[in-house]
Amino acid sequence: MKQQDSSPLTSPHKRSTAEEMQQLISRLYPICRSITGNGVRESLRILQEYIPLQIQEVASGTAVFDWRVPPEWNIRDAYIKDHKGNRIVDFRKHNLHILSYSIPIKGSFRLEELIPHLYTLPEQPDLIPYRTSYYQENWGFCLPHRLLESMRDDRYEVCIDSSLKDGFLSYGELLLAGTSEEEVLISTHICHPSLCNDNLSGLAVCTFLAHYLSLRPHRYSYRFLFVPGTIGAITWLAINEDQLSRIRHGLVASLLGDEGDFTYKRSRRRQAEIDRVVPFVLSELEKAHKVIDFVPYGYDERQYCSPGLNLPVGCLTRSTYGTFAAYHTSADNLDFVKATQLEESLQVYQAVVDTLDQNRYYLNLNPKCEPQLGRRGLYALIGGQNDSKQFELAILWVLNLSDGQHSLLDIAEQSQMNFSLLVAAAKALVKGELLTEIQDVD
Amino acid sequence: MKQQDSSPLTSPHKRSTAEEMQQLISRLYPICRSITGNGVRESLRILQEYIPLQIQEVASGTAVFDWRVPPEWNIRDAYIKDHKGNRIVDFRKHNLHILSYSIPIKGSFRLEELIPHLYTLPEQPDLIPYRTSYYQENWGFCLPHRLLESMRDDRYEVCIDSSLKDGFLSYGELLLAGTSEEEVLISTHICHPSLCNDNLSGLAVCTFLAHYLSLRPHRYSYRFLFVPGTIGAITWLAINEDQLSRIRHGLVASLLGDEGDFTYKRSRRRQAEIDRVVPFVLSELEKAHKVIDFVPYGYDERQYCSPGLNLPVGCLTRSTYGTFAAYHTSADNLDFVKATQLEESLQVYQAVVDTLDQNRYYLNLNPKCEPQLGRRGLYALIGGQNDSKQFELAILWVLNLSDGQHSLLDIAEQSQMNFSLLVAAAKALVKGELLTEIQDVD
């Protein structure tokens, strides 16, 4: 495709993937995103330079389950001026200064009238908080608490040059078709303004994961969603309800650039394959991590795992929702997200999709006693030695447990052998006509 | 009812419940009870002053499963006199002095003839043991070992003025009808003579628990049994065999006044709802306790949990059967049972019945994605904040797990949230038409 020829991924001056993810984040950081509006569209268009994303537009007012797609919000400018005419709070300096979805307003307010519209963090007095009011008409500014404390004027001039009217909700979607129609869903939220870990890190890792998958054959079809949080996921689910049964595994991706250990939050099913694959991969890669049970708050797994859908979708982050100091503040900036962390996160996601893709069920075609492996070159010819060879052990494990009840992951867990070695053993046995893949399990 | 108007529970000089339980125990303590006889009837009549108990009478000889209701035993007097005519052992001084169900006897015995009929505790030489011989005709006295050691006369005059003849077995029964015919069974043994913890404490707590339930609406019907141990439970079960399927939960109540930690002994089913509710309540109330598995000895759970009945009946005590020094001795007296312990035991039983009664299954009526809670006033309108509100979390948990498979107890265990908060969340969601109670589970 012509577009790809000129994409940042094929530029002549080859950067490392980690640098490219950081560069992408730097480009996206200044844009003011919300759950709708031009900031989302502009961000998605930048992602299209990397991967062949489709941008979907859903009209305001569309009924999606219990919700309706809200009016589209756009903003050009906003400020609070003191009596000298100085912009003491200035949207042009930081997107976080505006309460997201603020209605337009212009006028002079007495300080005490203004205060109910000002949001600060008294315990982190130098930071701007991130606040929204999507579903109740309101207006407001977010600012450092120290600035609020220094406001001494009687009156302030206030301007919010925004618009809130019928339009569209935009989201990005990419399907990388595999040999099977069964899908792996990777979903990330795109609605946050200038917050790097939450969630430009998710956008970057998902973009580069999609690129990685686009370069190799795979069994599953992989569907990437870049959606505004909550309403975007609900909208996609409502529109695609009749196709959800294709989803065999899924992950919500977010918070992937901080220094925290990995955290895997299980799907509501608790024992789905994804709930075993992710901890297995993290352990095999020797990444410090914790596994937590499903709870019905957090990111869009709330929607994917609602009881009427109950999709096998977990959530893989580094730090978790609300547990780091920079969370939902202006401190979640370009310095907060590190290249090594992004790269390590991408590596884990790659290993997860590789493991999902290679995790198959096989059937031992010679299940009564062991086959004579020696004459097939699969077993040592001198007996009596004690240095058990790992590949021979892998062969024996795959043969013994390939009864239609055990996947390679089951065999890996039971044998505590390396997954790739078991994959190689299975391939050798298939080649030796001692094993066959089972196509339809469940 | 006229009777209730004059009952101790409505007396003008209001005592605390703890004091009233102690007063009831003091009234019952001097009465000589056994598995049949006037002592049981008199005790049940006293309980009728508190709760509208029915006294049931079953004739001697009635076949009840493998057993027959025994003859009725009554006793007026019993003693051993020395050569000076002194009553050295005197039934009028302590009910425990008589081997329960002793046949009448009168005569002079040489010391060596008498000794096989004397029961003592050599290791607790100042205490009178409690001994019975219900099913083999016998006679005997129980006395302090020191007294036995001091008996130096050659002959003693012995008199037991008892009667053992056809009559009735008496027990108390009270059904507090709820909106459902499904029953909770609370059973306590009434056969012990002057032993306070075992089991006047059980009588007192059950009486006041019944009173507590009589004052409020409840879903389940509560059936209280005040029965002689073993034969009373067997008799009730045999007579009511065709109605046992109504029993959904049950507890055997005993040993509720000592200083020991609570002990919950699971039903034979091990995983019945009662087996989860009692430990849950004890934990939520932060009561030190232990949970032990079912064993086929102890109190009347032996009968309720026999394999052919297998009712979901556990046993909730403080100390356990045979594990405290005063057990089945004259040291289990009015001083041994403390008001604070009785009150705490009653509080736990009340919380258990409240939890059983409120533990329901609900169905999320909007199970695909979350409903829009904000417009129903069930969710914060300013987004982005991190101080997760407990009631909102309770709402989300109830919605997410109300799929017909999870009761509120399941949700409480999974979420580790307060049970009452989940009850309140469920009520708010029912009111908001987002949830409905499921009437028939199982």
Place this chain on the structure above:
Amino acid sequence: MKQQDSSPLTSPHKRSTAEEMQQLISRLYPICRSITGNGVRESLRILQEYIPLQIQEVASGTAVFDWRVPPEWNIRDAYIKDHKGNRIVDFRKHNLHILSYSIPIKGSFRLEELIPHLYTLPEQPDLIPYRTSYYQENWGFCLPHRLLESMRDDRYEVCIDSSLKDGFLSYGELLLAGTSEEEVLISTHICHPSLCNDNLSGLAVCTFLAHYLSLRPHRYSYRFLFVPGTIGAITWLAINEDQLSRIRHGLVASLLGDEGDFTYKRSRRRQAEIDRVVPFVLSELEKAHKVIDFVPYGYDERQYCSPGLNLPVGCLTRSTYGTFAAYHTSADNLDFVKATQLEESLQVYQAVVDTLDQNRYYLNLNPKCEPQLGRRGLYALIGGQNDSKQFELAILWVLNLSDGQHSLLDIAEQSQMNFSLLVAAAKALVKGELLTEIQDVD
């Protein structure tokens, strides 16, 4: 039988069983066994002096599942001579010197030609290793590494006077018929030359276990197999495939004379009755032991537990496969195996078969409430005492859990009571017509 009259087990000078096992091992030690050949036949004929073993012969070339019975191998002499004519490696001095299944060869070899045919243990330089080449034609010698290092001649004279030609594979089989046709399989490998722990210890313990069982009535039929490893088990399984469903439990016996703790390796089923009985017996006998999960390598459980057969066969050894220094070397000699260990191993195997044989399901014939045990002499007649009698408790446990779902082993595990006491309680209850054995469970 005449044969038994003159057998070592009925000799007039009575030795202890431990001594007899050691004597048997001493007789078998000098014989050169392999997977076929006269050494196996001679060994089996010695066992026939102890137990009425049948010797089975299967012709070379017979197809057995994926394998064929190999040619028969026999050897008379083998040596390496130096230039002085000294036999520096001499088969007549140690059976291990020959690579098992070496083809005949005679000639003069230069040292560098010879070296690829010499097997040593550089890290255990004084020991002769045990090596085989059953399924690829080859020849070779095994020798101490120090001897190899001292070989300085340019040429050596080599002779292997062996034969490898169509013949038979021999194995021993003994069925001790019980009252039931259901079988317990005890399998041990007979193919190793002069190695005492691996596996003359297994031969000795199995022989004396069979003798033990032949002297007492038993429910199960016990089938003993003395087979060459791998090919012998495969051959027996292939020939008897249609009768495998009779096998209810099984054990592979090996490594039973060393000083290691017992090791039980579970069957592939992991939860088979044998997988519970062996650890239970080891615990009840207070033997230090470990229980490990099934892995698809080790001894002939590899074949019995192949996925298409999946027999409930575990493996009970002391040390395990490949984990002790003497393993598969000339150090596994008569000094390595101790009489006390052999005796203890036999004791454990006896307790295992006794427990298997006595583990039954019973049905409580009076399942509603407890039966009145006192009038049947099964319960104390004086009530109120606290010294719970173990036999009464055993009676209550057996009654409570004999609902058709619990075997005596289940009851023993749940009650933590002694298995023999429960057996005795069950017998007393059967005699009292309160219990009946269930014949067909599953």
